[in-house]
Amino acid sequence: MADAQTPTDPAPYDALLLLSFGGPEGPEDVVPFLENVTRGRGIPKERLAEVGQHYFRFGGVSPINEQNRALLSALRKDFADHGLGLPVYWGNRNWAPYLVDALREIADDGHRRVAVLATSAYAGYSGCRQYRENLADALAVLAEEGRPVLTVDKLRHFYNHPGFVQPMIETTLAALAELPAGLRDRAELAFTTHSIPTAMAESSGSPDDPARGTPGGAYVAQHLEMAHLVAEAVAGATGVADRPWQLVYQSRSGAPHIPWLDPDICDHLTERQEAGAAAVVMVPIGFVSDHMEVKYDLDTEAVARAAELGLPVARAATVGADPRFAAAVRELLLERAATERGVPVARCALGRLGAGHDVCPAACCPNPRAPRPAAAQA
Structure with missing residues (x-):
């Protein structure tokens, strides 16, 4: 086998999707947003309004969407600076721009193989499998609409990158x-x-x-x-x-x-x-x-x-749109692309645990309520 190398080719991927949680951007959004977050749990609207006070004290606006816009810009700049002609899209689990709309845009733009960065660095149901369930749900909607089939691969956990x-x-x-x-x-x-x-x-x-x-x-x-x-x-x-x-x-x-x-x-x-x-x-x-x-x-x-x-x-401040984090996303994407092509590649990780798996096993981070289909798993 050849020595591991630093990859530069994004193939087979032709798009990157930034996948995040989402948040309200005005007072009128707060309760509908919380209804999306808690869907299926039977929580009364009155209770959601109480919970929403955390948002109302900040004008009903969560900072997360604006911060995702900054990260989106940082990713696009990093890709352009390194000659990576890969478009970057953004979709949320619980608020606009919604995941299903982002995948529609990706399909309509002619892309078919999508790498996905979820804005959660660690393993766990809410931070990994639930996003993959959301992807499976959105892909099912696109299939019902007769849109072309997309293949989505979630990038590995990056907590130790x-x-x-x-x-x-x-x-x-x-x-x-x-x-x-x-x-x-x-x-x-x-x-x-x-x-x-x-x-x-x-x-x-x-x-x-x-x-x-x-x-x-x-x-x-x-x-x-x-x-x-x-x-x-x-x-x-x-x-x-x-x-x-x-x-x-x-x-x-x-x-x-x-x-x-x-x-x-x-x-x-x-x-x-x-x-x-x-x-x-x-x-x-x-x-x-x-x-x-x-x-x-x-x-x-x-x-x-x-x-x-x-x-x-x-x-301490969080990482946010730090250029080094944007560069890490590029490296994770190129690493995964090389792996998909069967090319030996260095997997960058600090500490004792090493780089995590690329493809989640079916039994990984189970849904605590009931099994559901999840995309990007073995």
Whole structure:
């Protein structure tokens, strides 16, 4: 076999789809958006209006769509700068521009083989399989409409790709620098991500992935790996080798009787203040951009809790449209394209877990309610 090489040819792919969650862009959008998010769960409209207060306090606008527009521009610029003549489209799960409309546009423009970047870096039902279920649903609609058949391939998880890790290291260092000079070397790190039911966390990932040593558990394992990579680099940059850090959770939304991952960030801040922590930097490694769950759950709720406690805090920015992340997407696409052509290729990943699988096994990250068709799986 030939030595692995750096690929430059996107074939067989002729388009990239940026696939994201979506969010409201005005007060009138909030409840319909939340109805889309919670469809099939029987939640009354009155309850959705209560939940929507998080959005209404920001004018009914989630930052996520604007941030996806910035990422879309960054991807197009990076592709153009590197001579990659591949069009980039954008579709959302829960709000316009909707996924099915994006796939219609792709088909009508004559493209047939689509690489998909989902804006979630980790394994898990909500961050991976549900997007693949959404793809299967949208492709079924196109088939019913008699449109040409599209083949879609979701790019692998990118939590340990240097283009995702390095920007988070720098934003963490920048957040430390926001603290008073006397607190910077004593500040702790709280790596935050979305809480999910513990049963869902335990079933996340591929049951036959030997990288973790045990079946499932990829959601937590991958976040711990990302946190370790950032904490290790921050220690090297600051010369503070024993800086405490912990993976914590936020944005729980489930019934109180169902166990979810914890501790919650606000509870963690309380515990650390009681333990005598000097300051805490919140590092949202579970999120690609500064969308509502970062702006409200961290910048509003967690900051308010810290103020009540008299605990100094700072918050690291997310990766967003950083050019290095856009370059990472290009590299992931070209890597997958080479693999599809049977060309040996270097798979870029930092840390101990290595690069994840390209194609999700059928038993990967199961739907917690009932099995459903999912695109891009073995």
